[in-house]
Amino acid sequence: MSKSVYINSVGSVSVQKTFDNSEFLNEITTYNDTVASVVNPDYKAYIPPTQARRMAKGIKMSTVSSQTALQEAGLENVDAIIVGTGLGCIGDSVKFVRDIIDNDEQFLTPTRFIQSSHNTVSGQIALGISCKGYNFTYVHAAVSFESCLIDAKMQLENDEAKNILVGGVDEMVKYHVDTHRLIGHIKSEPADSTRLLTVNTKGSVMGEGAHFFVLSNEKQESTYAELVAIETYNSIAQENIPNKIEAFLEENHMTIEDLDLVILGNNGDVDFDGYYENLSTGLFKDRPQAYYKHLSTEFDTASGFAFWLSAKILKTQTIPEVVKLNEIEVSNPRTILIYNQYRGENHSLMLLRKC
Amino acid sequence: MSKGVAITGMGIISAIGNNVQENYNSLISGKAGISKISHIETIHADEIMVGEIKTTNAEFEAQLGLSQNSFSRSPILGIIAAKEALVQAGISDINDYKTGLISSTTVGGMDKSEQYFHEYFESNEHWQHINGLHAGDSTKKIADAIGLKESFMTTISTACSSAANAIMLGARMIKSGKLDRAIVGGTDALSKFTINGFKTLMILSDTYNTPFDENRKGLNLGEAGAFLVLESDKIVGEKNRKVLAYVKGYGNSNDAFHQTASSENGDGAVLAMEKALKVAGLEPEQIDYVNAHGTATPNNDLSEGRALQRVFDEGKVPEFSSTKAFTGHTLAVAGGVEAIYSVLALQNNRVYPNLNFKTPMKEFDLLPQTEVKEKELNYVLSNSFGFGGNCSTLIISKEA
Numbered sequence: 001m002s003k004s005v006y007i008n009s010v011g012s013v014s015v016q017k018t019f020d021n022s023e024f025l026n027e028i029t030t031y032n033d034t035v036a037s038v039v040n041p042d043y044k045a046y047i048p049p050t051q052a053r054r055m056a057k058g059i060k061m062s063t064v065s066s067q068t069a070l071q072e073a074g075l076e077n078v079d080a081i082i083v084g085t086g087l088g089c090i091g092d093s094v095k096f097v098r099d100i101i102d103n104d105e106q107f108l109t110p111t112r113f114i115q116s117s118h119n120t121v122s123g124q125i126a127l128g129i130s131c132k133g134y135n136f137t138y139v140h141a142a143v144s145f146e147s148c149l150i151d152a153k154m155q156l157e158n159d160e161a162k163n164i165l166v167g168g169v170d171e172m173v174k175y176h177v178d179t180h181r182l183i184g185h186i187k188s189e190p191a192d193s194t195r196l197l198t199v200n201t202k203g204s205v206m207g208e209g210a211h212f213f214v215l216s217n218e219k220q221e222s223t224y225a226e227l228v229a230i231e232t233y234n235s236i237a238q239e240n241i242p243n244k245i246e247a248f249l250e251e252n253h254m255t256i257e258d259l260d261l262v263i264l265g266n267n268g269d270v271d272f273d274g275y276y277e278n279l280s281t282g283l284f285k286d287r288p289q290a291y292y293k294h295l296s297t298e299f300d301t302a303s304g305f306a307f308w309l310s311a312k313i314l315k316t317q318t319i320p321e322v323v324k325l326n327e328i329e330v331s332n333p334r335t336i337l338i339y340n341q342y343r344g345e346n347h348s349l350m351l352l353r354k355c
Numbered sequence: 356m357s358k359g360v361a362i363t364g365m366g367i368i369s370a371i372g373n374n375v376q377e378n379y380n381s382l383i384s385g386k387a388g389i390s391k392i393s394h395i396e397t398i399h400a401d402e403i404m405v406g407e408i409k410t411t412n413a414e415f416e417a418q419l420g421l422s423q424n425s426f427s428r429s430p431i432l433g434i435i436a437a438k439e440a441l442v443q444a445g446i447s448d449i450n451d452y453k454t455g456l457i458s459s460t461t462v463g464g465m466d467k468s469e470q471y472f473h474e475y476f477e478s479n480e481h482w483q484h485i486n487g488l489h490a491g492d493s494t495k496k497i498a499d500a501i502g503l504k505e506s507f508m509t510t511i512s513t514a515c516s517s518a519a520n521a522i523m524l525g526a527r528m529i530k531s532g533k534l535d536r537a538i539v540g541g542t543d544a545l546s547k548f549t550i551n552g553f554k555t556l557m558i559l560s561d562t563y564n565t566p567f568d569e570n571r572k573g574l575n576l577g578e579a580g581a582f583l584v585l586e587s588d589k590i591v592g593e594k595n596r597k598v599l600a601y602v603k604g605y606g607n608s609n610d611a612f613h614q615t616a617s618s619e620n621g622d623g624a625v626l627a628m629e630k631a632l633k634v635a636g637l638e639p640e641q642i643d644y645v646n647a648h649g650t651a652t653p654n655n656d657l658s659e660g661r662a663l664q665r666v667f668d669e670g671k672v673p674e675f676s677s678t679k680a681f682t683g684h685t686l687a688v689a690g691g692v693e694a695i696y697s698v699l700a701l702q703n704n705r706v707y708p709n710l711n712f713k714t715p716m717k718e719f720d721l722l723p724q725t726e727v728k729e730k731e732l733n734y735v736l737s738n739s740f741g742f743g744g745n746c747s748t749l750i751i752s753k754e755a
Contacts, residue, residue: 081609086489088512093548097469100551105398113552114615114742117461118490118512123743126609132626135609135745136520139460140510141491147509151524154531179475179485234456234498234508244505300489345495346508 002157003217006355007224011068011167012308013038013061014209016295021072024312025320028295030194034187035177036207036297054111056089058171061210062121063128066167070129072222073214079161080134081122082151084144084168086300088118088137091173098175121169134161142342143232144168145211145301146350150230156217167212168301177206185343187268196268196294204267207297211304213311219355224311225336228252228351236347238275242283245339248349259287260333261319263306265340267293272343279339280325288333289325303340303348310336314354357634359601359755360526361591364444364584365695366436366540369682370406370577374439379699382707383727387681389563389575395466397550402561405545406577406683408432419500427464427487430496432580433542437497440538444584444596452535452590455507457525458494458582459517459541461687463487466546493542507534512687514741515648516607517541518581519690519749523605525585535590540582540691549576549686556615558652564684566649566677567656567723569714574650577683581691583698600698603734604635604750615742616654621662623746624648624738628666631748637734639667642750644706644730646693646737647723649677650684659738660721674724676709690739690747697735697751704732 012018016029019041029039038061043052046064055063062083070076087093093116099108114120119137126135134155138147145168152164180186187203196205215227229252236244249255262284264276280289296305313319313333338350367374370388371381381388392405394412415431416423437456441449464487471481486492494510507528511520518541525537553559553576560573591598608630610623617623632639648659663672678696685692700706709723737749 086491096552097465097472097548100469100547101472105547105551108551108555110552110555110615113548113555116552117514117742119514119741119743119745120614122513123609123614123745126611126744127614130611132608132611132623134607135513135743136524136607137511137513137743138509139490139512140494140508141489143509144491150507150533154527154533158531176488179488182475182479183482183485185486232507232509233505234495234503236505240505346491 003159005153005156005227006216006219007213007227007311008216008220008222009069009072009214010224010308010311011065011212013041013065014305015207015297019064019068021068024316025322028322032190032192034190034205035172036205037172038208056092056115058089058169059121059124062167062169065210066125066165066212069165069212069214075163075214077129077131078163078165080155080164081125081131082136082148082164082166083122084138084148084301085118085121086141086144086170089115089120089171090176091171092116094173094175141300142346143348145304146230146232146348152215153227153230156215159217162218163214163216165212166215167210168304169210170208170299170301172206172208191268193294197266199268200270202269202271204269204298207299209296209299209305211308223355225314226353226355228353230350233347235345245283245349252351256283256287259335259337260330261288261290261336263290263292263310263336263338265293266291267298275341275344288328288330290319290323291325292323306338306340307350310338310352314352357636359603359752360529360585361598362583362600362602362698363586363596363598364440365599365698366439367581367692367695368408368432368435369579369685369692370408371681382681382696383705385708385710387710389683395545395547397547399550399554403559404563404575406575407545408578425483426496427467427484428544429460429463429542430493432544433458433493433497434500436540436580437501437538437582440582440584441501449502450504454503454536455528455534456494456498456503457509457521457537457539458497459511459521459687460490460493460543461512461514461517462543462546462549463490463493465548466544469547513745514743515686515689516739516741516745516747517687519739519747520607522583522602522694522749523607523747526602526605529585529587535587537585538582539585541688542580543578543686543688545576545578560651563711564651564680565711566651566680566709567660567716567721568712569716571651571653571656573652575683577685579682579685579688579692581688581695583694600701601752601755602749603752604631606630606634606748608746610744610746612744617658617740619658621658623744624659624662624740625665627746627748631750635750640671642673642734642736643732644700644735645673645675646697646735647675647677648738648740649679651679657718660716660719664719672721674706674728676707676724678707680710693737694749694751697737700735701732701751701753704729706730
């Protein structure tokens with residue numbers, strides 16, 4: 001009999017002020033832009049300034065977010081650390097490449113190269129808490145974070161670990177934004193975050209964030225919710241998505257009617273939001289719906305924000321007005337399904353339940 | 356003791372061969388693939404040696420029916436290796452069972468990103484490579500090339516232990532019943548980025564790398580694509596597969612010592628090997644051959660050597676060798692390349708030579724195997740360690 005998997009704590013640094021776990025979207029940051037940066041916590045409270053100076057932003061955000069999660073779970077160490085990131089500390093990678101080219105391969109220093117390794121964050125966290133356990137880094141675009149959850153869930157179900165720190169992190173840097181705007185992945189016109197889904201333009205608003213969680217096979221006082229199931233798919237033809245979702249629910253002995261809330265990954269890209277809209281008006285038309293990318297913006301591990309949001313909703317039993325996508329009300333949300341995809345690829349389904 | 360996961364197909368392209376057979380022939384005849392660099396223009400060309408695959412991208416693209424300069428080199432190498440693995444396994448429809456693709460890479464499309472870094476803003480001629488900077492993009496291209504649909508697909512990047520971790524994850528997912536089949540491995544091409552990165556760390560040798568030698572001067576970078584097909588007992592039974600070997604044990608740990616250096620006593624490496632032995636249900640003395648990480652950097656070989664002595668008790672370290680003197684250090688792929696070499700060692704009952712070894716290290720009396728040795732092999736242990744403290748060990752076995 002496999003063990004249940006619980007979300008015992010959360011930590012978030014995002015475009016919203018989410019780093020304080022005692023709050024839940026009390027104040028909303030709006031923007032009218034093509035990109036948005038995180039609301040910075042007081043990094044000095046977490047990282048000695050001498051270290052922080054040379055530290056990539058991705059590491060800083062992850063340090064705060066992971067420490068918050070560890071603290072809330074009441075843990076000083078864990079059995080495993082699993083991190084997902086689309087691009088790692090891309091800022092250092094870009095700087096190192098620029099230095100190579102502009103200085104004709106001379107006068108280079110190793111720091112940027114070292115930090116550009118995709119597994120820098122998981123390595124740094126392990127180093128910080130002296131964790132010699134299992135250590136993994138997934139770098140698969142929009143399912144980087146989900147890959148961590150799949151891995152962690154497998155270990156916890158099989159009782160190979162008790163507490164696992166999982167997280168997703170991506171930092172935003174100018175070069176990456178500029179190049180991806182060239183190919184239309186990022187909007188060229190500013191979008192108003194309060195009406196993101198009706199701007200009707202191509203591309204998304206790019207951002208960043210770090211979301212960490214302690215997953216465990218033991219419930220405790222701090223537990224937010226249970227992670228019931230998670231699945232990812234490299235591709236799904238748009239017309240097959242409802243079938244896939246129904247099959248996924250069936251495998252977990254559930255039907256659409258059991259879902260108290262569906263959280264969708266609409267990002268305001270007129271070319272790809274159809275994947276969500278078809279579900280909103282079709283399969284999920286009678287279910288309460290929410291969205292989040294107007295708050296989190298888009299980045300490879302943005303679904304970490306949705307996971308954070310779901311955990312908070314299930315624990316506090318409140319759904320913030322700002323995330324509601326339709327008018328159907330639910331008073332005691334017990335079961336949440338998160339569906340995400342990016343540019344029609346890397347689809348994911350995550351099912352969470354109140355404990 | 357848990358049952359191993361069947362390996363039913365393998366594919367590889369490296370500096371010592373374009374397929375599995377060519378790689379094996381080179382290993383047995385002591386033919387190294389280390390040379391001066393020819394495909395990448397670098398001011399370090401005269402100061403470094405590399406394990407370079409001599410076929411050009413243009414030749415590969417013609418061979419694969421791709422338009423010119425459509426892909427970076429990593430996905431190309433990956434596609435070649437993955438396709439060979441599927442052919443050997445006898446898979447014609449990749450979607451006939453619940454299949455996952457687990458790839459790994461450190462540079463992804465960096466070779467193109469660095470080439471067109473500024474040019475992207477002047478002309479749209481090479482915009483096809485912009486999204487290639489994502490590590491996952493190389494995996495997507497491999498999935499498309501083998502026709503994988505509606506399936507589990509992910510990419511691992513744990514520096515030089517990446518592909519070993521991909522194999523580990525695939526084996527675990529099959530054991531847990533999450534997948535029936537996993538295509539696992541990795542791909543990494545040479546790039547200015549890694550050449551200069553390792554250069555700044557001062558761990559590149561200016562001559563042929565010499566693993567476990569007292570006078571070792573550092574590593575030679577290499578490039579490769581390597582994939583294995585892992586299949587469940589269900590498929591092996593239903594399809595009457597010929598099983599090449601089994602993934603018997605695996606262990607992953609973090610050295611938690613330094614971002615780029617290994618601890619002097621190899622704590623992480625010891626833990627990884629001990630975990631792998633435990634999963635395999637084996638005692639250290641049952642290991643017949645160790646395919647070492649052996650990068651020929653001063654730090655790795657000392658740390659790994661000490662770790663081997665700790666795990667195997669002094670004096671009882673089995674025959675071991677590093678094959679990096681043949682291939683160079685293929686970064687993310689090293690664990691995949693060496694897992695394939697481990698299977699070939701088992702199939703042929705051969706221990707490979709550790710080329711270029713002359714002088715034993717002064718810290719201990721470990722002597723790598725320097726000649727091809729014929730020996731009955733049942734269990735091979737393969738190590739892969741990386742930046743970020745990542746340590747991984749695989750144990751490959753002849754029988755389940």
